[in-house]
Amino acid sequence: MTSYLIQGAQLLGEQTADILVEDGVIRRIGPDLAAAADGARVVDAAGLVALPGLVDIHTHLREPGREDAETVETGTRAAALGGYTAVFAMANSDPVADTAGVVEQVHELGRSAGWVDVRPVGAVTVGLKGERLSEIMAMAESRAGVRMFSDDGMCVHDPVLMRRALEYVKGFDGVVAQHAQEPRLTEGAQMNEGSVSAELGLTGWPAVAEEAVIARDVLLAEHVGSRVHICHLSTRGSVDIVRWAKQRGIDVTAEATPHHLLLTDERVRSFDPVFKVNPPLRTDEDVHALREAVADGTIDVIGTDHAPHPAEDKECEWSCAANGMTGLETALSVVQLSLVDTGLLTWRDVARITSETPARIGRLATQGRPLAEGEPANITLWDPAATTVVDPARHASKGRNSPYRGMELPGAVRATFFRGHPTVLDGALNTPVPTPAA
Amino acid sequence: MRHLLSTKDLSYDAALTVLDTADQMAAVGERSVKKLPALRGRTVVNLFFEDSTRTRISFETAAKRLSADVINFSAKGSSVSKGESLKDTAQTLAAMSADAVVIRHSASGSPQQLAESGWIDAPVVNAGDGTHEHPTQALLDAMTLRQHRARTEGRESTRGLDLEGMHVVIVGDVLHSRVARSDLWLFTTLGARVTFVAPPTLLPVGIADWPCRVVFSLDEALDPAPDAVMMLRVQRERMHAAFFPTAQEYAREWGLTPERVAALDDAGATTAIMHPGPMNRGLEISSAAADSPRSTVLDQVRNGVSVRMSVLYLLLSGDDLDPTSTPHPQER
Known part of the structure; x- marks a missing residue:
């Protein structure tokens, strides 16, 4: 395996050092390793921030079933280009990832693609129907080794079923990731309920429908002594509840998406379905509450909720358009714009919320590791001084539904090292890691 | 103004222009020959994705009193019910050289989407969209x-x-x-x-x-x-x-x-x-x-025809609905 000498990178945006990558691990870190790195390929990282490879705790890869929207191959290429070395693939495929067979299929597709670690998420309930538990242990014990379970897209709204799921996954240190949406309060919901929905005449998705479920679930987690993860938290009230729960000692983690940190429901005035997403874009007040919650640690991680859709599912009336936006290839730019350039977070914090903590929540031991000698060489080199005008047509994802189309965003991925191999080099897709023996 | 999509963005002057023109149109309805040649040779499409006999015949009467040709396109079942998409319908009408599209739709925002999509380059009149505007x-x-x-x-x-x-x-x-x-x-x-x-x-x-x-x-x-x-x-x-x-x-x-x-x-x-x-x-x-x-x-019904004549006339005859000569403080 080729070795690489990353020269002059700012480790977590702090001290400058060289990183020698050999045989899939970080062999050495030091001020000037040129002499020690005979034969290594040199990667000039002057001015670049070195981060541990990003881990997306919330990705939709659409395969199996909706290969017209995305495949494991295209989605993980997009992930590599976004600086990711691992993604958790949500269960709402067709068939649903509610059996060992499906999670092993997704796991194997990810392994043979070789762009990132693909960690399948198992469905909590059969067919995401919210009626009975899927064979959770079978998925946990499968070759996919599933640790995270979610009906994402649907809420596990039955309180008894949610309680049982929280209890059941304790047996193998698993976690349930809840899509918090009270279904009756959101029937026909099209956008955030507030002054904009009132004016546009679109059925509202009230904040209380998210907050009520989060409140219930943190109390359930406390009662049964389980951990619970909250997907794509989107409102100020949700932040307050999670903050309260953490103060109380409840084992809850929370995630925010890049789009909820930047965009508001004012965008819906365009009636452009590219801005239709679930949970919906909220208000400016919510955006700022979310940013502060990331800064104070109430929100633990950034999850993209990357949700690619074919054009025909978005080129239609708002009310019949699909929910979701792409995000893998723009996430770190939005994090820089909303959290770093605003002075709320350091790059060390960014490493925590985009890599270390998501890997820990998903129990992925080889990812989210420190940039230190002997650690797996999963490294992202980020140029914070670059700017990019977003052009979805140039994305590796099949999805063209980026809400940032035409916007100028800060930063760019220059290289992504996955297990010591550059999947992205000079800002462009390189080659996947050679397939290891099964 | 090229379209009539909402009253939120209708200026004071534009509204008065529509109403004053409607008064003139009302006089036509009181004559024995209730017809003006203003839009002869122009085609107005009534694109109704939602049933509304009253609104459709009001627009139809208005267009006909202006001598326009009227096509009633009842497209019940848009992409909502897996029929033809709004995009295909719009492009079909564009290919048939529709001069104006009057659209009624159960989905809020559809007229704005039609006007801004680039699928069709004709003035769009919102004849009621979802729970948004009329x-x-x-x-x-x-x-x-x-x-x-x-x-x-x-x-x-x-x-x-x-x-x-x-x-x-x-x-x-x-x-x-x-x-x-x-x-x-x-x-x-x-x-x-x-x-x-x-x-x-x-x-x-x-x-x-x-x-x-x-x-x-x-x-x-x-x-x-x-x-x-x-x-x-x-x-x-x-x-x-x-x-x-x-x-x-x-x-x-x-x-x-x-x-x-x-x-x-x-x-x-x-x-x-x-x-x-x-x-x-x-x-x-x-x-x-x-x-x-x-x-x-019944006055409202009668005025409906006059107002719709006024709107179609102003949009299709090329007169600006936003006269710039007398700016009003309430204008945006």
Whole structure:
């Protein structure tokens, strides 16, 4: 395996050092390793921030079933280009990832693609129907080794079923990731309920429908002594509840998406379905509450909720358009714009919320590791001084539904090292890691 | 202005231009030969994704009185029911060289999407979209209100008249009403005060940001008597979604009952009774109210044709709906 000498990178945006990558691990870190790195390929990282490879705790890869929207191959290429070395693939495929067979299929597709670690998420309930538990242990014990379970897209709204799921996954240190949406309060919901929905005449998705479920679930987690993860938290009230729960000692983690940190429901005035997403874009007040919650640690991680859709599912009336936006290839730019350039977070914090903590929540031991000698060489080199005008047509994802189309965003991925191999080099897709023996 | 999509972005001057032109169009309807050659050779498409016989025939009559050719395209079942998509329909009409598209759709925002999509390059008139807007309804309501004002003030002409100082009470299902929204924006642009009356379940969250007064009691809103009271149609199925318990309770609390009409009479009020139709007699409006001399329901229907003639004429004859000569402080 080729070795690489990353020269002059700012480790977590702090001290400058060289990183020698050999045989899939970080062999050495030091001020000037040129002499020690005979034969290594040199990667000039002057001015670049070195981060541990990003881990997306919330990705939709659409395969199996909706290969017209995305495949494991295209989605993980997009992930590599976004600086990711691992993604958790949500269960709402067709068939649903509610059996060992499906999670092993997704796991194997990810392994043979070789762009990132693909960690399948198992469905909590059969067919995401919210009626009975899927064979959770079978998925946990499968070759996919599933640790995270979610009906994402649907809420596990039955309180008894949610309680049982929280209890059941304790047996193998698993976690349930809840899509918090009270279904009756959101029937026909099209956008955030507030002054904009009132004016546009679109059925509202009230904040209380998210907050009520989060409140219930943190109390359930406390009662049964389980951990619970909250997907794509989107409102100020949700932040307050999670903050309260953490103060109380409840084992809850929370995630925010890049789009909820930047965009508001004012965008819906365009009636452009590219801005239709679930949970919906909220208000400016919510955006700022979310940013502060990331800064104070109430929100633990950034999850993209990357949700690619074919054009025909978005080129239609708002009310019949699909929910979701792409995000893998723009996430770190939005994090820089909303959290770093605003002075709320350091790059060390960014490493925590985009890599270390998501890997820990998903129990992925080889990812989210420190940039230190002997650690797996999963490294992202980020140029914070670059700017990019977003052009979805140039994305590796099949999805063209980026809400940032035409916007100028800060930063760019220059290289992504996955297990010591550059999947992205000079800002462009390189080659996947050679397939290891099964 | 190239399209008529909402009254929110209609300026004071543009609204008055439409209304003054509508007055001129009304004169055509009183002649024995009710036809102008203005739009001869032009094609107006009525693209109705939602049934509405009244609105469609009003637009059809308006276009025909201007000598336009009219195509009625009833596209029930858009992409909602896996039929042809809005995009394909629009491109089909573009290929047939439609000169204007009048669109009615159950999905809020569809007319704006059509106008901004680049799928078709013709003026778009919103004939009612979901629970968003119904601008020609608001224009015909404003036309009716200023006729009422001219009548009560003894004016000979309505030309250039706005609604300054008028008080209009709008009663009923504001939450689901595109008429209520379009009326509010237009009436306030023209200087009127608006009060909404409804059970709290039928008012949108976020209404506090609107330029209106909100009260829950119809009797409170009618004392002192306003210049006009507009009764919105209430759909009976709303009660199954628990917006109100029974039709009887709704009629008692928020219906324009014979007793409430009598109270207006006793007070010597000049209050006009308006309704966008079709009426649910016995629910939001009693027969005593609908058939009283105060009722302007048929004036509204008549004015609907004039207003739609005006809009089609102004959009298709190329005259600017936004005259820049006399800027008004209320213009955006």
